[in-house]
Amino acid sequence: MDDSDPMHSFFPEAAKSSSPETVLYSALSLKLTATSEEIRKAYRKLALQYHPDKHTSKSEDEKAELSKQFQRIGFAYAVLGDEGKKKRYDSTGRTDDKFQGAEEMGWDAYFESLYTRVDRKILDDDKKKYQGSKEEEADLIKAYNSSSGSFPSILSYIPHSHHTDEARFVTTINALIASGDLQSTSKWEKTSTDEKAAKLRKKRGEKDAKDAEKAAKELGVWDEFYGDGKKGKRKSTSGGNDVGAFAGEDGEGSLQALILKRQKERASGLDAMEEKYRRIEEEARAKKKARKGNKRA
Template identity: 35%
Template sequence: MPSLLENCRNFFDTDNLYKILNVEKTATEKELKKGYHRQSLAVHPDRVGKDEKDEATQKFQTLGRVYNLLQDKTRREIYDETGDIDEENDVTQDRDWYDYWRLLFHHITMTDIKNYKEKYQGSEEELKDLKEAYIDAEGDMDVIIDSVLCATIDDEKRFTDILADLIKKKEIPKFKAFTNEKKSKKNARKQKADEEAKEAEAHAKKLGINDEDSLTALIRKRQDSRQAASNDFFAQLEAKYAEPAKKKSKVDGKKKKK
């Protein structure tokens, strides 16, 4: 069986455990957990097809073992000092990493998404994200809408007005893709959005599910069509504000939240 470091090199092209979690060597326990959460969303086996499932599962398990080691103070100190890993005393190799992940992180609900959307839209955070998306996409509205959290075709007019004002104030550069966008491109974007909405609605109707599940289906449809795990709508949203699952303890034979 390959060692943990061998798996790290195989799946992440590095044996630097901190780099795998995308954190600094001085990372706090909270920063380690946040880094693990972000990375686990990007490599979670549920995000790939059957053909890639086995490899994705191994990568997910490797990531879990990396986090588990670094959050153990003693094992982390040994790794920091020597660069080696004591695998002989690693009792986590056979752990169910799916269950471990679910214990650590709160499951996102549609209510969470709606609440976040209400706080996010129109905020300084959204404005910052919009500016960055505009510059990164060089004014391509297709990419901008796909990049900004919670954005849909309904936000296009609002985004256009905001960006036009920022260009006028010279806070962002002027890109031809934005200022000279052809009407045919706008129409194609609207048509695509309408088709996705109809597909989600039809899917919900077929399964007899409610509007919230229909929204979930639409989100899943969007992430499937983009095929961009690290930038996908649902993953970004979870990584931004998901809360850790609350620990439970048994009191008088009954479970009670701390």
């Protein structure tokens, strides 16, 4: 493998391909004759499908795979969406030109900023279109059947899901059960009424929201995201802070990067707390069972 070409980090198969000049087009499901507008549209469609913000409630393994796909799509567009890079790639099948910004901020942040520059409102628009739609209902049915009614699993399957959507999901699924479209299960009855688990999810969601607003204030973009919508002067976070050089012109990218970092840090702590709580419950049940056994003896 030629490690000098960054394409091989995202598309290792390209190193052995007899036609590497087609790999990036295939990643975006495009023909080699695709126009710049077709390239842009294909990228936006796929980036929306795999964007991490749309799948925050999925399992870690699923999020890792989706993130990998998002990076592949982002890299393909970073090349094909740039006239100079595209021309060189089309003629040589190589992509080892400089990617300005990627060296300083890292590939994850680079792809995130690339996506944001295309249209930062696209996820919000998709969320409005999706929630309450037939597509969401079909996804709820599929998630319910595949998980035997496990509410946490259902939440991890549905795009854009948030703790504030839980009551709506329960109402929808119970209506589907009442109509005969779904069969009630013991797992559904137990997990959909688990108040302790619901409180933990709510706590996590509220903390995320507070951190997002705090980060917006730190970066000088509070008005843009929470106020009148006007863009103000971004505050630099370089000098050893969370997002470094990523806080340039693309303030919303900085905000996302900082929030993502904090969410990851907090999620690990809450996961540990949840695991600790689960162990305590298991130990309590085991002790109770042991006491019953001693009484019988």
